[in-house]
Amino acid sequence: MSLKGKHMLCTQDWSIDELIQVLELAQDMKKERWTEKYARILDRRTFFMFFYNPSVRTRQSFEAAATELGGHAQFLEPKSMRLKTAKTAGETVEDAANVMSRYACGIGIRILEDKIPAYGEGQKLCEEYAKYSKVPIVSMAHDKFHPCQGLADMQGLWQHMGRENVKGKKLLQVWGHGALARSWCSVQESILISSRFGMDVTLAYPEGYDLDPEVIEMTKKNCRDNGANFEISHDPVECYDGAHVVYSRNWMHPDAYHDGELHKAEEIERAMKYTDWICDEEKMKRTENALFTHPMPIDRGHEVTDAVASGPRSIIYDVAENRLHVQKALMALTMGNM
């Protein structure tokens, strides 16, 4: 099954078999990291990383991924790129994507809430690039989805629960208070991919912190298709009951956006009041000895206590490492000489 040339904006766009192919390759790439097996998959190829939003982790892992496959990733910040907008002269996405397709084997894009006038605009830009690009577009996190994080999460569960034990287990996707006003992308990707793999999903958050209704509907359908359960809870304690995986993370309120921009200070002020919403050892006792995961960076003391984040069931560093492996696998399958 060739994945050559395929875009990756959300795991939901790919079949379950295609996702499994990525994860299996990621596992093998972890094992064969320093052998010659995959050393020339991107031999002398260039991957463009477009960071509309800065990022350390994502940049580090994508650039290292290209290097380990024998290629090179260019770190690009589009502030220096004169793209045409409704108001300003500049280059069209059609022209930019066509030219970049002549230079690179693939293009990554990162664009989050604070760089766009409304939720959904990042997704639209990614889709426009995908429309014109002759080489694969991969999301490095955009306002709506974060497919590489979702894949890294699932690889972490394969590693720590056993691949065959994921189905039927309960994922608690729980909101954490905190001072960072975070994107919906990691969380939305998480509930999509875990429901694809047959997990029961409990989404818990203070009233009002609803995610994108379209993504909720997709998750419900995934659950129905896989005989799994989907539930929403507004109880910061009882939601932990019976969980096998706890993923505690802040996300912003739908009202954080208004008048064409993100109101970050206002959003942080709102979130910091919900001090009950923290993952701690007391709550973790209600679970089935659950794994703790998080896409990092963690806001310790708000989203989760140190005791849990650094505890024996925390898999955060392994999941962070998996970003490298799944990205290498994705690049190899969609852009490489496999």
Place this chain on the structure above:
Amino acid sequence: MSLKGKHMLCTQDWSIDELIQVLELAQDMKKERWTEKYARILDRRTFFMFFYNPSVRTRQSFEAAATELGGHAQFLEPKSMRLKTAKTAGETVEDAANVMSRYACGIGIRILEDKIPAYGEGQKLCEEYAKYSKVPIVSMAHDKFHPCQGLADMQGLWQHMGRENVKGKKLLQVWGHGALARSWCSVQESILISSRFGMDVTLAYPEGYDLDPEVIEMTKKNCRDNGANFEISHDPVECYDGAHVVYSRNWMHPDAYHDGELHKAEEIERAMKYTDWICDEEKMKRTENALFTHPMPIDRGHEVTDAVASGPRSIIYDVAENRLHVQKALMALTMGNM
């Protein structure tokens, strides 16, 4: 004929045979892009790219060029470099160039109008680097010239007209209105290199938008030396008559510079009034089924209509791709282990 160690600030500084050597190698490099033939020409060598002015295209193509030859290009922004100036303490170009020659196989410099106090200062800085550097200096576009663009243009003509058919054909180098207040460098390089290769050159622009008189004199001499015709026109329509290649692009008025800086807003306001100066299908009908070219990014709707820019005779993406090939060829010949 060894070109090892040679600087490239303008194609005019090189003999026609040397330019042909670059273009022939660029053609072969296009063909052998992913074979091993040129895979180790810059093996583990470092190329420094100094971007006094930001750029996406130029950075992408130079960095990819180094990668494809087995080397690595460093993206450097001299804002973090403390160079000595008339007013401030700092390092001399002599010191900087001497040290960099110990680390790198070559140095690229990009410096345009808005980073210098007067036209010609970018050229002077490039020359000062060339004076002290022990490794080749290559212009990645400066206020006066843009040799890599000129070479890419000519490679495009070889590809689409046939190498043997370039001589005696008419290039229309025509001003386009638009909102970007563009440099003279690409346009000046274009008329120089096409007259070197024996093309008739018609330079068309609204009265007042004169280019550098010294460059015009050089172009006239090139035409005389090659039995070609040189003409200046101020008619935005008739200039198209009989053209084989149309290159429509905005450039700024000589008055854009005054009081030691570029007055961009003023310049754009002046240029936007000349709405007749756009390349469209109607005008293209007056030509000999001319190719359309442009160094990109294009300001569509001002410099040229979508119909022409995306039409069947447009070679803009191929010319953009050629930037990669000619830069690889230049680096290989002047800096590599050929």
Place this chain on the structure above:
Amino acid sequence: MSLKGKHMLCTQDWSIDELIQVLELAQDMKKERWTEKYARILDRRTFFMFFYNPSVRTRQSFEAAATELGGHAQFLEPKSMRLKTAKTAGETVEDAANVMSRYACGIGIRILEDKIPAYGEGQKLCEEYAKYSKVPIVSMAHDKFHPCQGLADMQGLWQHMGRENVKGKKLLQVWGHGALARSWCSVQESILISSRFGMDVTLAYPEGYDLDPEVIEMTKKNCRDNGANFEISHDPVECYDGAHVVYSRNWMHPDAYHDGELHKAEEIERAMKYTDWICDEEKMKRTENALFTHPMPIDRGHEVTDAVASGPRSIIYDVAENRLHVQKALMALTMGNM
């Protein structure tokens, strides 16, 4: 003697035999720069360069070092990294260092006076990274020390005096006036490493420009341990008597720091008054035909005259080149597949 995994924050932390191992390898790497001997020591490995402070030279030499060893160095500016501080939410150094250890073979850190609230804070941050990182931390210059510069200086002396002739020679470490308010790190590293190698050290500066008393005590002890002489002079002329190496460089006054920040303009105003403190040919005549060295960039006309800096006894370009060789040697020994 394996150095794999060892941090390098200051040469003083390493044994003399370990330092000699680095220098011997650096010498061999200079000789074998373009052979295959060391071409795959960092094969496809990633080195992270954290520049809290910008730098051209250090970045160029570290990035080229990684490239020449077959790896790749990522240029990272932590402004885009949300680290937890006393006042702001963000990631802990523990988390950052743990995750980065999964991606990279080593981490370089550069942090100077103007990015920290007090002298010593840069050292503390480096130590905190070293505490949590599973891969070597190497200082790329911090407020207190600059080990790679110290090693490059010593390699320069080996090259120009002969390795066996360094012991017992007199190093004059002399303050130069100038407009750059420079860090103590290079100077402190210099007197430490030269006293380790048995040189007599004369530290000369205008009254008040004392360096870190702890470093002075360490240097005195190094001298005692090696039968060498240590001396402080406040005479800008007589200090030159009998010197074999003159290292003239500006450094800032201890009072430059107050109220939690560096007062640069005030510091430069103070320094510029000491016009006697410049290294010139007249003073050099008092030496034993001394070598002139400097870590560059040089503030010519203030720290040293052109005649000396560009004179026959100046080894500044060789020392600058050595940065590359010692950094390659350090990376190979602590991070590589030796």
